[in-house]
Each structure stands twice: as structure tokens, then as C-alpha cells.
Amino acid sequence: MATFAHCAYCFESLSASLERRQPLGLSNVEALWDKYNSVPENDEDSRIDSEEASLQMQDEDGDLEMEDRSVELGPPRPAAISRLLAPSPSSAPSTPSSRSTTSSRTETSSASSKNSSRTSIFSFGRRSNRHANHTVSSIESFPLFVTWNAVSRSGNKSLRGCIGTFEEQDLGKGLASYALTSAFEDTRFLPITLRELPALECGVTLLTNFESVSDPMSWDIGKHGLRISFNYHGRRYGATYLPDVAKEQGWTKEETMVSLMRKAGWTGRKDDWTKVDGLQVIRYQGKKEQLGYQEWRDWRDWVEEQGFGPSLLN
Structure with a gap:
């Protein structure tokens, strides 16, 4: 099943593309997400600074698992994927189209609920530790969909992009690729911009x-x-x-x-x-998991506090 870490990785991939930096790789996002959620939110004594985090990442021989903090970087932005056969981009991205067709490469978009405002508003607290144990390995392959919703201040949601594939994808490459494809190439909408990032929610569905x-x-x-x-x-x-x-x-x-x-x-x-x-x-x-921007941002700020800052592209 999809996890919150998968959604965080999609946010990481999209944010990195918009900010022109290298994203963290999926395995690092999963490890850091678990570490972040293992720290009690209100227990200041249990919080660890970047120096302590570095020491805790040593193995029994004293060698750093992430030597010199050179963490695994995610794949660069994939080559442009054939656009879907769909109506021309709308200047009002808050209204999803009711029609799209499947491309010859099995990429397809899925309509979002026009009543998706029935679902809960952003949860800004940390996710409970029960979500830290992944039931899916980052090296497994699945058909998958990545959905972006725009969330208003009142919590109403509207589809902003949704594209996936029925061909099995390595999760590290597939999630990064479709996070960007659904953000930039869903022809029902204009491409997502950096300015919109704080209003987004990401959903990931692994199909079985x-x-x-x-x-x-x-x-x-x-x-x-x-x-x-x-x-x-x-x-x-x-x-x-x-x-x-x-x-x-x-x-x-x-x-x-x-x-x-x-x-x-x-x-x-x-x-x-x-x-x-x-x-x-x-x-x-396929059960969809969803994560709001603020939850990802809080995690990303913590990651940078541990010393894993953004790496800008040339």
C-alpha cells in the first residue's frame, strides 16, 4: 500500500524541480521520515540536533552510513512524457474536466471527486508512528497514480492534476516521474507553479x-x-x-x-x-494515501536542521 513517505517523496520531487535543486532519493526520504516521526513532537528532551543525528547514523564500526552527508539523490527531472489527449489547458485550474482519454503509453488521468471537500482538512501534526513501518519496499514495482489537489483555506479540495500508469514502475523512478508528469503535463490544467506549492495536497495510489x-x-x-x-x-x-x-x-x-x-x-x-x-x-x-504541504514542509525543515540542506542545480 502507499505510505505517507511516498507522498513526501512526491512533494520532494516536485519542490526540487520547481526550485532547481536535486531531490533526496526515495530510500532516504523513507528513512528520514521514519526518524522524524519517531521523535515525540512535544518531548524537547528527546529532540536531537544535527550533530547527534550524525552520530546516530554511524554503524558498529564507526563508519557513517551517509558519509559526508552525501545522501542518495533522487533522479533528475525525467524527459518530457507524451501529453495526454485531452482538452486544452484551463485558465481556471480549480475545475477538473469531465473527460480525458488514455494515451498509447498507458498513461492515464483519473477524475477527482468534485465533492472531495467532504474529506478532512489538512492535519498539521506529525503522523503517528504506526505509519512508520512500510509494507512496501522502495525497490518494488507497482502500477501507480499520483494526484495533486489544490486545497482552499476552508479545506475544500479541487483536482489540480492526476496521471498514472498501469505498467509496473520501480517506485523510486516511477513516483518521481509521475509526480512531475501529473503536476506539469495533465493537459486539463496549466502546469503547477512554485507559488501554488503551499496550497497543494499529494495523493499516491499503488494499484494491485x-x-x-x-x-x-x-x-x-x-x-x-x-x-x-x-x-x-x-x-x-x-x-x-x-x-x-x-x-x-x-x-x-x-x-x-x-x-x-x-x-x-x-x-x-x-x-x-x-x-x-x-x-x-x-x-x-489500491488504497490512496494523502499528505498536505505543511506536513511535508515541517518534515523538510527538520531534515535541513539535521544537515541535509537543498543542493542547487547548476
């Missing part, structure tokens, strides 16, 4: 348990995401919704299917959705 189903209603709201394809007017169409979309929208299964087909490009009567040719439905699972 893909199953082809013969009954298009054989899935559970809130548990399964859907990937569909079908023939219409001599063309093949396809689209996906992540597992949280139908639940956040308050849709029934049928409403979800009709909306998903509309997203793909189907323009038929809603009562005729079952009559399209060659409808194929794949259900999958």
Missing part, C-alpha cells in the same frame, strides 16, 4: 489485484477501481476511475459506469450503456 470480470457490476464501491474499454462508432475507447472516486462522489454502481463511459468519450443514451460493443471491465484495488 487486477481482475477481469464478465459482469460489469461485479465490483465494490470504495474497494475497487475500474478500467474499461469498449467499441463505439468504429473506435475503441477506454478510461479508468481509482477506487476512491465512486465513494467520494456518492455514486451508485450504474452511475459510476455511465460516468466512466462518458469520461472515455461515449455519447449514447445513459440507459444504453450496457449495449455498447466489446465492453471489457477490469477491477483493481
